[in-house]
Amino acid sequence: MNIKNTILALALGAASLASIESSAQQKFFKAVGSPHMPKVEVAWNRYYTYEGLVDVMQKIAKAHPNLAKIESIGKSYEGRDIMTLTITDFSAGKDTDKPAMWIDGNIHSNEIQGAEFALYSAWYLTEMHADTEFIQELLRDKTFYITPTINPDARNDFFLKPNTQNTPRSGVIPLDNDGDGQAAEDEMDDLNGDGHITMMIRKSPTGRYIKDPLDPRRLMMVGPDQVGDYEMLGQEGTDLDGDGRINDDDVGYYDPNRDWGWNWQPDYIQRGAMRYPFTLPENRSVMEFVMKHPNIAGAQSYHNYGGMILRGPGAEEDVNTYNREDIRIYDAIAKKGEEMMPGYRYLTVYKDLYSVFGGELDWFYGNRGVFTYSNELMISYLYFHQNAGRGNQEEQLKVDQLLTFGDAFVDWESYEHPQYGEIEIGGFKKTFGRAHPGFLMEQDAHRNSAFTIYHAYHTPKLSVMDVKEEDLGGGLKAITATIFNERMMPTHSSQDLKYKIERPDYVSISGAKVVAGFVVENEDFKRYQEQKLRPERIAVDNIPGMSAVKVRWIVSSASNYSISVDSAKGGKASWSK
């Protein structure tokens, strides 16, 4: 029986393999810029639970063992593994020896699509590698650390439990939000059992609303001199704790993006903060990983909503943290992003949105010196290429009529409510509004991935070049070497230099007897800064983007010497005579 089954399975397998190959030849033709026959098939027009994400990540790691590794970087509050993919060409050096890009998503649990977008980057890089020279070079030079969800518990809560498009924003630690000494005792209730928390309305002789006779989904306000049929009762729910308020103590409510250790402030100053920075185990895992990977030079965090490329500072108090040299680089990358992602605008958090303390992007830049963006994914522009604005009901109803055919809306249905009596429940689903509808996902995921690839491309790339020798007589020789950084980002952001966050870059010579060593300040006018201690290993504070530094040694003997540069964020390079 077993043997028979096996044989059957083998036969079937062979047949299906053959059919895939031949059908690929006959049925498919490669579209430009997309993987033709990916080893890992992923549908990019749907959302994935935590388990779904991990499944795809494991498949990527298994299908591309030389390009992808998967690991758990820590546990969530409920014990889920925070899974990270390391993507690089491992045959061209260790991940930690190359400048790296950190990508995460879903820090706010209802901001779901960041996970799919981050995952798309991992999938795209690995599946396009074989055919694309640019990606081959990129993965030789760079590493990507991709963590699709850094909030796995509440991601699953969003999908699997009743929610609105705005809940839960936090993780799932129960807290006492109404200050009555009990935690999470009045959660939202999915009265009609459809998995979505929508709205409650009730017929009322003093109501101010009527149902639009042309579109009964739409509740419209009557004129100031008119009486309507309905009153609004708010969000679907009941008063579970008997305090006369509905849904007043749901799980949470804290904000994982107020938990980071740069200019952190407590809850009474910054709503949503927890006990101290990195109280949340999910964020702590990320922090510890980043601390152990000083090669991370760029970072991207995905949020929704609004079509924005955000940079810090998050709080006005930090304006001086971001100085002109670094802002120039931020601007150059993000302006390119605006072109790559139509509808997205490049903004600064504190002045274009609102001031926040303890945010993730501020920690990455302020505390680690890493050039970081937060993209607010999805904007209504993507529907009709018009700027109708956020949550525009007219437009949303039109989208649901013309593009999603009623799938985005729960039609009003009557319900017997324990406190309100006969009511109606209905409204937009949690997966509409902030989240992309399926048909817009792949394109926007691709555009955002292309932006992070551009960002990663411009982490430093160092080379040792133009090594010159000069005979000084008396058996002494001067050797001068140029260390060139051929990308936009410096090895140390100016924030990094200001606080000495990362060690200096080291330029070393071996195979030579060094008498003295210098950083060259001006080669033409022979201005040198001597380094008295360990002159064979010159410490350079910074190698700026698209420019070079020079070092110089006076040696008493040197034949087959070699010169190498070792930079935490800039990677390694060497030259041999």
Added chain:
Amino acid sequence: MRKFLFSCLLAGSVSVAGSAWAQGDYPTLSQLEQRLQKIGSSANANLQKLGQTSSGKDVWVLKVGTGDMDQKPAIAVVGGVEGFHVLSVELATQFAERLVSEHAEALEETTFYIFPNMSPDAYEQYHAGLKYERRGNAAAVDHDRDGTPGDNGYTDLNGDGFITWMRVEDPMGDYKVSDEDERVLVKADRSKGEAGQYLVFKESKDEDLDGKFAEDLKEGIAFNKSMTYKFPVFEPLAGDIPVSQPETRAMLDYLFEQWNIFAFVTFSPANNLSSPLKYNAQNARKRVVTSILQKDEAINAMVSEMYKSTVSQKAFQQTNQGTDGDFFQWAYFHFARLSFGTPGYWTPEFKGKSNAEANYLAWADSLGWNDVFVPWTEISHPDFPGKKVEVGGVKPFVMANPPYEKVDEIAEEHTEFILKLAEMQPNLEVQNLKIESIGNGLTRISLDLFNNAPLPTHSEMGERSRWLRKIRVDLNAGSDRLISGEKIQLIDSIDAYGKASLSWIIRGKGDVSFKAGAPHAGFINATFKL
């Protein structure tokens, strides 16, 4: 069970040896642990291990109280906030000992949390072969951020077992001999055209050859410089992120679960008891608040007066009212509890000397303490060839910590202070209770919820914090009986000697129970007979 038995045995053996406790010096960590175990074996005290430092040293808390300890207002007493301040450990520990053995009556109304030693790694340096005033724990930290952790600590150049100072004769130096005491060095006052004679450093060598001395200490993060309030990011002993150390997180995670603490008494260099913190309207109004709030300033002033009438030592040079990243300020500004701090001991004003060291030495001389100063003695220093280098100065620990035999009196007075503070705690009462029939089977209950105490239920800062609970009032009547008034209501704060007026209308007969309070303000229960 086995653990319990073991600690009983331990405690037993200690109490046998208890009479031998008339010791002459501050306890070692193991002696301290024996004393804590002994306190923990008392019926009213519970000793709990909070966690460990990175070197494996235990951090403890004693929870002392009776009955439902979590439902009574509590005071937290904290020692070992600075590792070199060994007195603070003794003051916290003696408070616990006296509380359990002499003041058990205080536990009827108040619960106490005693954190005897938050810096066990640094504390140990007091008893080590090489003694110096240490603040940092055992973590490996790159204080000078050169890529190598701890590569330029102290060196005992004269081999006397103490780290003091070294002075290098140098016309470019910025220190000169004090006019008040020739043993003491002071900064040359350039504004008065004074020249310096000496370069002054902590006793050390330039081990990492960067031209700096003792700038990358072989100690880790200081508990009292790594809290979140005004965290001095990237500074030596502070590190990269606040609350980075396991012992600190263990303490904070514990504190955030203890909802009944209304006040802290911290034994550390910061002092807001000799004189209260000053309210600054501008800094109080900013989004990031850096001034005590106005109503809380008044509380601080009131408690300060009580302290000064309880503790006999008169204030002198008590100007430290908080330093960046410290614990004492954190307890108020970020944990929103009333926070009181004192070093417990300082050198009194003596013969009008303005320099703290000169004042101390004159006072020590007058008492015949001749073991507190290392006379300046020339040594040869590898980093200063051809220059005259001398090692000397006031010995470590002696200025912050009195001789051990003086501790008893200090501890007694501070115990009294803490107990008086406990008597000021919020105290809810029902006043003006009226239960009146309004006809047709309806009864109106009205009352004043009165806070009969000199402290409000919530400080002004406490009112803002989510980490203090509101006053919750429950009237336990079924929704069919409750005609008006709320079954559950929350009150933000009740002032000192202030009230909240409440009323309900109830249908029908039958007792109705009432409960009001918050863990940090205490609870009252009542039953109204209808």
